[in-house]
Amino acid sequence: MMIDPVCGMEVDENSKYKTMYKGKVYYFCSPHCMKAFQKDPEKYLKEGPKGMPNE
Amino acid sequence: MSKEEGEKLRIKKEEELKVVGMHCATCVSTVSKSIKSVKGVKDANVNLASGIARVEIENARLKDIVEAIKKAGYDVVTQKISFKVDINPEDARKIEEKVEEIKGVIKASVNPTNGYVIVEFNPYSITSDELAEEIYKKTGHKVTKVKSEVTNKSEVKEMLERLIIAWIFTIPTLYFQYSGLLFIAFLTSIPVQFYAGLRYHLGAYRALKNKTANMDTLVSLSTNVAWFYSVYALIVHQQVFFDVASLLISFILIGKTLEAYLKERISVQITSLKEVKATLADGRIVKASELKVGDEIIVKSGEVIPADGIVDEGSGEVNESIVNGESLPVKKKKGDAVIGGSTLISGYLKVYVTRAGERTYISQVVEAVNQAQTARLPIQNLVDKVASIFTPLIIGISAIVFVVWRFILGYSTEESLLFSVATLASACPCPFGLATPLAVLTSVNRLAKKGIIVRNGESLETLKKVDTFIFDKTGTITEGKISVRAEGDKDAISYASALEKMSNHTVAKAISSISNGSFEVKDFTEFPGSGVYGKVNGHDVIVGKREFVLQNCEGEGKGDVLVCVDGKVSASFYLEDKIREDAVKVIEHLKRMGKRIIIATGDTSENAEKVGKELGVEVIKGLSADEKAELVKSEVNKGRIVAFIGDGVNDAIALKEANVGIAISSGTDIAKYAGDIIIPKVGDLLTLLEYSKLTVRKIKENLAWAFGYNSILVPIAAGILYPTLYLPPEYAALAMSMDSVAVSLWSLVKI
Numbered sequence: 049m050m051i052d053p054v055c056g057m058e059v060d061e062n063s064k065y066k067t068m069y070k071g072k073v074y075y076f077c078s079p080h081c082m083k084a085f086q087k088d089p090e091k092y093l094k095e096g097p098k099g100m101p102n103e
Numbered sequence: 104m105s106k107e108e109g110e111k112l113r114i115k116k117e118e119e120l121k122v123v124g125m126h127c128a129t130c131v132s133t134v135s136k137s138i139k140s141v142k143g144v145k146d147a148n149v150n151l152a153s154g155i156a157r158v159e160i161e162n163a164r165l166k167d168i169v170e171a172i173k174k175a176g177y178d179v180v181t182q183k184i185s186f187k188v189d190i191n192p193e194d195a196r197k198i199e200e201k202v203e204e205i206k207g208v209i210k211a212s213v214n215p216t217n218g219y220v221i222v223e224f225n226p227y228s229i230t231s232d233e234l235a236e237e238i239y240k241k242t243g244h245k246v247t248k249v250k251s252e253v254t255n256k257s258e259v260k261e262m263l264e265r266l267i268i269a270w271i272f273t274i275p276t277l278y279f280q281y282s283g284l285l286f287i288a289f290l291t292s293i294p295v296q297f298y299a300g301l302r303y304h305l306g307a308y309r310a311l312k313n314k315t316a317n318m319d320t321l322v323s324l325s326t327n328v329a330w331f332y333s334v335y336a337l338i339v340h341q342q343v344f345f346d347v348a349s350l351l352i353s354f355i356l357i358g359k360t361l362e363a364y365l366k367e368r369i370s371v372q373i374t375s376l377k378e379v380k381a382t383l384a385d386g387r388i389v390k391a392s393e394l395k396v397g398d399e400i401i402v403k404s405g406e407v408i409p410a411d412g413i414v415d416e417g418s419g420e421v422n423e424s425i426v427n428g429e430s431l432p433v434k435k436k437k438g439d440a441v442i443g444g445s446t447l448i449s450g451y452l453k454v455y456v457t458r459a460g461e462r463t464y465i466s467q468v469v470e471a472v473n474q475a476q477t478a479r480l481p482i483q484n485l486v487d488k489v490a491s492i493f494t495p496l497i498i499g500i501s502a503i504v505f506v507v508w509r510f511i512l513g514y515s516t517e518e519s520l521l522f523s524v525a526t527l528a529s530a531c532p533c534p535f536g537l538a539t540p541l542a543v544l545t546s547v548n549r550l551a552k553k554g555i556i557v558r559n560g561e562s563l564e565t566l567k568k569v570d571t572f573i574f575d576k577t578g579t580i581t582e583g584k585i586s587v588r589a590e591g592d593k594d595a596i597s598y599a600s601a602l603e604k605m606s607n608h609t610v611a612k613a614i615s616s617i618s619n620g621s622f623e624v625k626d627f628t629e630f631p632g633s634g635v636y637g638k639v640n641g642h643d644v645i646v647g648k649r650e651f652v653l654q655n656c657e658g659e660g661k662g663d664v665l666v667c668v669d670g671k672v673s674a675s676f677y678l679e680d681k682i683r684e685d686a687v688k689v690i691e692h693l694k695r696m697g698k699r700i701i702i703a704t705g706d707t708s709e710n711a712e713k714v715g716k717e718l719g720v721e722v723i724k725g726l727s728a729d730e731k732a733e734l735v736k737s738e739v740n741k742g743r744i745v746a747f748i749g750d751g752v753n754d755a756i757a758l759k760e761a762n763v764g765i766a767i768s769s770g771t772d773i774a775k776y777a778g779d780i781i782i783p784k785v786g787d788l789l790t791l792l793e794y795s796k797l798t799v800r801k802i803k804e805n806l807a808w809a810f811g812y813n814s815i816l817v818p819i820a821a822g823i824l825y826p827t828l829y830l831p832p833e834y835a836a837l838a839m840s841m842d843s844v845a846v847s848l849w850s851l852v853k854i
Binding site for chain 1 (some may be wrong): 655
């Protein structure tokens with residue numbers, strides 16, 4: 049199991065929401081989390097999961 | 104608070120919808136918000152575990168709620184069912200409205216030409232049997248459940264039966280009335296009035312129940328006025344009109360039987376496999392619908408191939424015009440695919456069935472065409488308005504005609520009554536209801552024979568108004584056969600080639616053909632629209648668009664696709680794709696028409712710009728599937744009418760956002776293609792545009808027939824030219840029923 053770097057939820061590696069950043073693959077629970085990460089990846093990688101993005 | 108006020112404040116209904124695609128708490132809040140944004144929704148409760156959204160509705164349409172959920176990016180489980188119902192064409196809109204009022208119904212569309220009602224409903228709140236019962240309760244129409252049949256032979260048969268009975272009793276009625284045997288004439292007129300004319304009286308009753316009036320009202324009113332007045336005249340020994348009442352019904356039935364026959368002829372133009380027989384390899388003969396995947400069938404020359412399959416033995420020439428509109432036969436030999444519904448012109452084939460029954464290509468076409476036939480074109484709104492005031496207007500005119508002849512011009516009650524009845528009998532709103540659907544039906548059927556599948560009949564009208572055409576590039580404007588030139592480290596090129604073997608993307612396929620070496624690929628991950636990642640022989644390899652690779656890798660590189668091995672850019676690929684000949688013709692034609700043309704592509708290569716320069720059109724490159732959809736949306740929001748033409752699989756969202764989505768399919772599984780219309784190749788767009796123009800013209804011509812016919816007949820029947828030209832009620836009725844025949848025949852005339 050992987051951890052969604054945005055909300056902290058456990059995610060499966062088969063999740064269709066994924067992105068690559070600096071050569072590493074990150075998995076997400078939803079398109080909202082993925083978009084939030086793509087906007088500012090450094091914030092989540094430095095500060096850890098922030099919970100569900102409010103959209 | 105009174106009891107009535109209390110009733111008003113109560114929640115009108117509660118619906119449970121099964122929402123698909125919710126993953127997390129955010130989804131729940133998104134879905135919940137989208138439902139609550141619909142006006143008239145009181146509350147919504149969404150459960151992530153069960154996927155059920157419980158909605159309290161005060162005064163909102165279920166259709167709007169479902170649309171709101173879909174717009175938020177989720178789907179709703181719905182079910183579709185076809186019913187057969189006996190209706191008048193001009194009542195179609197009223198029936199749709201009544202059916203849409205039923206709890207659980209999302210959308211209803213009625214095809215007035217063949218009496219099919221397709222209802223999309225929420226299976227969590229109503230079953231199909233309950234739905235049939237509710238439709239009967241609401242509209243007074245008994246419905247029979249059907250799946251996807253296009254034909255209806257029973258209507259012609261039933262009409263013919265009534266027509267024969269009508270004439271068997273009308274002739275003696277005339278004889279006895281003119282011989283002065285009035286009581287026997289009364290007796291012989293009863294079966295005509297109450298058996299042959301029953302469908303009109305029942306129709307009039309149903310219309311009354313629905314607080315509307317239609318053609319049945321006019322027929323029933325005119326014949327009943329003539330008949331009941333005659334019964335009264337018989338008692339008080341005055342002139343009777345049993346002949347008028349009987350002839351009126353008999354003449355109308357001639358026209359209506361002919362109309363039913365014509366409508367049926369137009370409907371039954373698409374080949375269906377239902378009737379075809381199949382010979383199994385062991386010699387048994389079965390119906391095509393009984394075939395299963397894995398069966399082996401024998402097809403001899405001249406026979407229709409009963410299912411989709413692969414040739415296992417033999418060879419022959421097959422006419423596949425149902426798939427691509429090409430009438431030239433195609434040679435088939437062992438290993439080739441054959442399509443059910445196509446015809447083996449010469450030769451012998453043993454075919455292994457790969458798709459049977461409703462999954463065959465032709466069944467999908469019949470289903471799609473059937474749906475398109477129920478389309479409601481925007482022009483129909485105007486027609487509906489005319490039809491809804493037409494009958495009350497005629498009844499009013501008929502009453503005025505009686506008053507004028509009787510009290511102003513001083514004619515006898517009998518004579519005045521004849522003018523009044525003739526006015527009722529001469530007017531017919533039917534052709535107003537038939538004009539649009541018959542024209543659409545004819546076009547949709549004719550296009551299907553050319554391999555063009557119209558799924559949404561409305562798009563035929565919209566297409567004529569399109570001012571902006573947005574094309575996908577790869578596979579649509581270009582041949583989609585990409586040639587690749589590689590530069591850089593040989594190992595990196597081989598690794599990239601091995602990695603791309605795992606992907607289905609067109610560019611990936613081209614790159615994967617470069618090298619044949621054997622490599623171990625692990626952890627393959629695809630980033631749609633960007634690139635791929637994997638471990639090849641233990642090396643970290645990224646292959647993708649230049650921007651994507653440079654974001655994740657060190658180094659620099661030119662080329663359309665870059666390869667990154669162990670964190671360093673090591674090789675690059677240059678792509679080239681040829682422009683299709685028919686695409687050049689289409690673009691030139693659209694330019695001559697003064698249309699705006701954009702090529703929207705995911706491709707970032709220099710080749711994309713080259714294609715744009717060669718064709719002289721604007722190119723927007725590097726767009727993901729979502730961005731293409733955004734582009735379409737923004738053009739639509741600017742007030743432009745947009746058609747998007749692209750591959751039905753990759754461009755599904757953009758196709759949906761456009762006013763008209765045209766998918767190009769090279770395969771035979773039309774179910775998987777999004778879009779309103781499916782064309783085999785981009786060149787067919789020209790045929791489609793031509794048909795769109797002709798369909799709208801045909802609708803206008805049909806309406807002109809309907810309008811012209813009524814505006815000439817009604818004044819003559821009212822006696823405006825009396826005594827020079829006079830139309831007795833029975834001839835007025837005959838002339839009236841020929842109006843619909845004229846419209847039906849005109850729809851069949853080649854467009």
